[in-house]
Amino acid sequence: MVAPNDDPRWRYASTARWFAGKGRGGVARRIEALDWYRAPEPGHLGVRSEIITIAYPDGAHDYYHLPISYRTAPLSDALIGPADDPQLGYAHDATRDPEAMELLIASLGRRVNSGDWSAMLPRGDRLTGPMPARPFTGEQSNSTVFLGSTALVKFFRHLEVGNNVDIPLHEALGRYRVRDVDELYGWVTAHFRAISGRAVHADLLMITEQLKTLGEGWPMAVESATADTDFSAHAAGIGRALAHVHLALVQAFPPVMLKGDDVADGMVARLDRAIEAVPALSDYRSMLVVGFNRLRGHRLPAQRVHGDFHLGQTLLTPGGWRIIDFEGEPLRPLADRTLPDSVWRDVAGMVRSLGYAAAQDGSPDAPARQHWLQRSQAAFIAAYLEITGVHDQVDLLDAYVADKAIYEVVYETRNRPDWVHIPMAAITSWHEHQFQAPRGRTHHA
Numbered sequence: 001m002v003a004p005n006d007d008p009r010w011r012y013a014s015t016a017r018w019f020a021g022k023g024r025g026g027v028a029r030r031i032e033a034l035d036w037y038r039a040p041e042p043g044h045l046g047v048r049s050e051i052i053t054i055a056y057p058d059g060a061h062d063y064y065h066l067p068i069s070y071r072t073a074p075l076s077d078a079l080i081g082p083a084d085d086p087q088l089g090y091a092h093d094a095t096r097d098p099e100a101m102e103l104l105i106a107s108l109g110r111r112v113n114s115g116d117w118s119a120m121l122p123r124g125d126r127l128t129g130p131m132p133a134r135p136f137t138g139e140q141s142n143s144t145v146f147l148g149s150t151a152l153v154k155f156f157r158h159l160e161v162g163n164n165v166d167i168p169l170h171e172a173l174g175r176y177r178v179r180d181v182d183e184l185y186g187w188v189t190a191h192f193r194a195i196s197g198r199a200v201h202a203d204l205l206m207i208t209e210q211l212k213t214l215g216e217g218w219p220m221a222v223e224s225a226t227a228d229t230d231f232s233a234h235a236a237g238i239g240r241a242l243a244h245v246h247l248a249l250v251q252a253f254p255p256v257m258l259k260g261d262d263v264a265d266g267m268v269a270r271l272d273r274a275i276e277a278v279p280a281l282s283d284y285r286s287m288l289v290v291g292f293n294r295l296r297g298h299r300l301p302a303q304r305v306h307g308d309f310h311l312g313q314t315l316l317t318p319g320g321w322r323i324i325d326f327e328g329e330p331l332r333p334l335a336d337r338t339l340p341d342s343v344w345r346d347v348a349g350m351v352r353s354l355g356y357a358a359a360q361d362g363s364p365d366a367p368a369r370q371h372w373l374q375r376s377q378a379a380f381i382a383a384y385l386e387i388t389g390v391h392d393q394v395d396l397l398d399a400y401v402a403d404k405a406i407y408e409v410v411y412e413t414r415n416r417p418d419w420v421h422i423p424m425a426a427i428t429s430w431h432e433h434q435f436q437a438p439r440g441r442t443h444h445a
């Protein structure tokens with residue numbers, strides 16, 4: 001048997017786009033196979049989920065999900081390498097093996113329970129008929145596979161021990177019949193032993209409705225900003241969709257009141273961590289802290305929110321704008337992403353995203369681009385406020401916009417250094433922000 005650290009499955013995982021532990025010196029401790037979705041038979045492939053445990057020098061552990069198909073002959077596009085057990089032939093990334101995908105989905109309908117995984121298919125009735133599998137090939141932190149034009153399967157790669165962020169939000173929005181999101185069709189949960197020996201669970205995948213898309217928010221906004229066409233009707237549609245989502249989430253999960261002092265402390269602490277990663281931010285520390293301090297002495301309503309709302313999470317369908325991907329910010333610790341937060345977190349996300357779109361042609365300060373941006377942001381905020389009616393809290397937006405731009409500076413430094421100037425410009429000109437939607441004061445404590 002090959003040691004986990006020399007196993008081709010670890011070599012594959014450690015270099016994959018979705019592996020977030022690169023550069024941390026992790027080693028593979030264990031690769032655990034769950035029960036087969038479909039066991040191999042002579043002449044037929046087998047497919048199952050496997051969980052790889054990675055140990056880091058600082059004592060931390062991560063669990064990553066490897067959906068693996070085993071074939072007697074290699075399939076070039078999906079090949080990982082020879083199987084650990086020679087009888088199984090060759091290991092493949094099942095998300096890139098369409099036949100394996102179709103067998104996996106079919107098996108969920110037949111077996112809803114096995115010893116170490118369980119499937120919940122509240123809308124299993126939608127998963128019928130021919131659904132040829134097609135992997136999404138874009139850059140992703142998870143792996144998505146489209147099933148015909150019916151559904152899509154999102155394979156979580158970095159497993160969250162305990163409750164996943166995305167599934168309960170989708171489930172609640174479905175219960176409240178919110179039409180502004182994709183419908184949840186089902187999910188699969190693994191039951192396994194953590195490295196400590198403790199019995200734990202983690203969600204392996206979710207299956208949702210595949211929306212019929214007329215366009216995607218990000219390229220549409222970039223094109224509109226560059227050509228200087230009016231985007232305000234679309235921005236308003238996005239604002240309405242977000243408002244419907246927030247109104248349902250505040251009913252589905254208990255809202256809380258946050259102390260403005262705690263929120264300000266959190267923002268300052270995030271700023272200081274960001275300065276460690278990007279020292280150039282320190283020039284703006286005092287200006288930003290003065291802004292965050294304006295939250296002190298207030299009480300701020302908080303609830304479950306989207307958490308990473310930007311144009312890339314919006315799709316235009318024949319029925320209007322839809323919102324996808326409720327996983328929160330990938331750089332934020334998992335435990336934080338399920339905490340109640342201000343609705344202004346999401347509003348600020350879209351305000352920033354429109355700013356990114358306006359910066360794409362390289363002249364964000366051109367009067368036409370500034371006009372496009374102000375008109376789009378105002379239409380988005382006005383449509384949101386018209387439905388939610390939270391006019392009395394608009395003051396908070398500026399602080400959340402800065403908090404988001406700080407996150408983006410770190411995100412871009414790590415992922416797209418050529419883009420750092422976009423959020424940096426938002427920070428250097430932050431004092432000029434004027435969100436002119438109806439303004440008022442926040443609640444005093």
Ligand SMILES: Nc1ncnc2c1ncn2[C@@H]1O[C@H](COP(=O)(O)OP(=O)(O)O)[C@@H](O)[C@H]1O
Pocket residue numbers: 136138139140141142143144152182208209210211212213216312313315324325
């Ligand atoms: N419900 C859906 N219907 C149709 N397309 C979708 C749906 N969800 C995601 N997509 C598309 O799949 C791709 C990846 O989606 P996303 O969930 O945003 O990935 P990630 O979370 O890894 O960024 C995007 O092109 C997106 O437009």
Ligand SMILES: O=P(O)(O)O[C@H]1O[C@H](CO)[C@@H](O[C@H]2O[C@H](CO)[C@@H](O)[C@H](O)[C@H]2O)[C@H](O)[C@H]1O
Pocket residue numbers: 141218308310311312325328329330331349352353354356357408411
């Ligand atoms: O889609 P994810 O949940 O992985 O979000 C991360 O990646 C986003 C980039 O794809 C990043 O968004 C930033 O860039 C967008 C343009 O590509 C822009 O519209 C967003 O406003 C900006 O924040 C997001 O921050 C990050 O969490």
